[in-house]
Amino acid sequence: MTSVTDRLTESVLLEILENAFQWFVVVDREANILYINEEYCKFLETTREKAIGMPVEEVIENSRMHEVVQTGEVHIASPHFIKGTYMLANRVPLEVDGEIVGAFGSVMFRDLNDWNNLSSHVRTTMEKIKVGHATENTIFQLQDILGSSDSIRSVKETIQMIAPSDLPVLIQGESGTGKEMFAQSIHYLSNRSDKPFVKVNCAAIPVDFLELELFGSVGSTEHSQRKGRFHQAEGGTLFLDDLGDMPLPLQVELLRVLQEGTIEPIGSQKAIKVNVRIIAAVNQPLKTLMESGKFREDLYYRIHAITLQIPPLRQRMDDFEEITSHFFHGTIAKVGKRNLSIAAETMQYLKEYSWPGNVRELYNVIQAAVYLTNGDVVLPSALPQEVRLKSLYYTSNTQTLQQAVEQLEMNIISETLQAFPSRREAAKLLGLSKSTFYEKLKKYNF
Template identity: 60%
Template sequence: MKSVLQQLPESVLAQILENAFQWFVVVDKNSRILYINEDYCQFLEVPRDQAIGKPVDEVIENTKMHEVIKSGMAHQASPHYIKGTYMLANRVPLIVDGEIVGAFGSVVFRDMNDWKKLSSHVRTTMDKINMTSHEAPNKLYRLEDIKGSSKAIRSIKETIQMIAPSDLSVLIEGESGTGKELFAQSIHERSERAEFPFVKINCAAIPEDLLELEIFGANIEPEKHHRKGRFELADNGTLFLDEIGAMPLTIQAKLLRAIQEGEIEPIGSNMTKQVNVRILAATNRPLEHLIEQGKFREDLYYRIQAITLRIPPLRERMEDFTELANTFLQQYILKAGKRRLVLSSRTREYLQNYHWPGNVRELQNVIQAAVYLAEHEIIEPTALPEQLKQVRKKPVTQFVNLQDAIEDLEKMMIQHALQDEKDKRIIAKQLGLSRSTLYEKIKKYNL
């Protein structure tokens, strides 16, 4: 066997490694990545040259490779929760002269349709996963989960990195569907309060006569049973007031006092309770206009907007479209249990020319539906809703910064090249760049 392998050219061995498994990784005894195949890197959305040498837990979420190295015990058909779905993975220790020198891990199945056809052992494993998955705690979004490398999104991410550790209140402005809660969660996740609750309340979704109860809680007769409100539930953590512009003036006054004094008075009580809460608020309507109309307190406005983040609508950040679409596509391919799907060029044209009044949420819903409606491995326009096929010309920006325009064109060219060719050497040659410059630009544009 050894002599046979020695006779094989290095290029042939590389082809075997890349194609023998769908996804696999090799780590050393310190759990640092020695090798990972390109398909796995594409799924993880990390360049291979950046993954190699890193601790495996910084590249692959919920990895258990370190456990295999420590115990010396292999994991066979082990459930692995990654990027929103369960897969089955094998992990084996690598042993040389009786000493563990690393570990090898591979994803065995990533297609739900295949899983259901497996042995009773695997079906039992899947049943256990389905029974317990609803018990898993809701995972908050992190800053790294926010997709996009447009100038606006980069600026927002930089601001969040600076303000997250503080207790500053933040007002997040943006149209419906822009992902305001995602940004709020990422602020909490990076704050000193990340170990404490992130509590949300949508002020527009709860009837006015119940909203005060939900926010401040109550002492309920006749037993004087105390019902905690969202403020108490968020104690030491973060309270996210979504659609705060819909809050009635009477409750705004009570909210202002709670923020200023750090205490609340539950309904039916004459006693106050101390609370330690950071306030994040969001609105899809300019609060300044509501102030002019007498519908929002000016003093409350200045208390909640120490920092204001404006999340641009999707039509103003279309340079992020490809990354967002590909992320949703991969997400729903896995959820639908399909092996592979791609968007046809005509479908992409319809998607990119649409004006997206529902923003990122609408794009997410359209991609999800298209994945389930696709009849073959290519998603054709027939899987799209009719309103997307009413092609409109993209609005032309009246004032364009030349450097931004150059960067947008550069990013678009690299994106198209990456879609058509996997070999970075060939791409660099086609674009007239050195390989190191190409990798720098791929990293810069988060491609």
């Protein structure tokens, strides 16, 4: 008896692929396109002849097929931002004799009508993560965290190991490193993924109201009864952002939750059992706060056993171009400037900046630069002043202070003139009057 595959001719198989209720793409080991169906090409505004053989990331906006080929990770129903909206993509590695030889990807929409009808549902889901509270499925999965540098790979591997447990997790990282994304990734991979993910920003809520917000209240009237965030997170995960700003008395209550699994709402004399996993985030080491008396020692030792250290952007520059490209293409699609590109000089300025605000700052700078660009190329002039001025450091120990100051001043003027040949614009950028600026040009023989 012949199998089904033996009875299907190549033309029949191609007919199935062309008319299935999905868009398909297949890539080889180098993530170059081997096959893509016609409807997908129409949506991407290209032809199959142009697409086949091309690197997939040059044809499909924000594609992660190359990641699947490299890592072997399976992406199921992964949000994929393309042409100004989110779609749901599946990506699966293809293996032969245990070796990855390529990857297969599909998108769940076949044409623009399907896209318009279903993407509204996807957008609704994406918007359910609000400041403070998300009641249904979380949004950010592990594969949504961009980057493949060693530091990020290590964090991802740790998340995969600890996610299935109910142990508390401490996430440390500078402001803007995306700590909430990592917290949501842990929740998504846990057995609590179908329960609420609830966020509380301990620094944003006034101290007098934080206890009520966390633990709720009981009373004889409906007005005096309120469910706290612990109740809202029942069965799921409570994310305590900026934990270091929690007042010491409330730290005692949090310690009781961790040790006994109970809370006492305001106005109640009875402990109530809660089933909540705690994930906390801080932007400065808790040990430093503990040593200065701002954080309880017993709570520190209870919560720090599993600590994820999220590296700042300046320490993961191997990921910089990928993250920048993701933000850039998402923004130009959103604002309708699809032919926009970033000048090489602009990218160089972006790379040399120290990014104290990390990934969040980069995202805001990219967005602003796109909006401030009138032509087809993002030039350095679209960047903020602090990004355009390269960091300069004094390294010599053989100069006097006066010599070092003059050297630094000369370097700053030189860098500014390279970026802005117009002397009037350079003077304005440096905050100098025209006469003072020309005196310095003469002094340093510019």
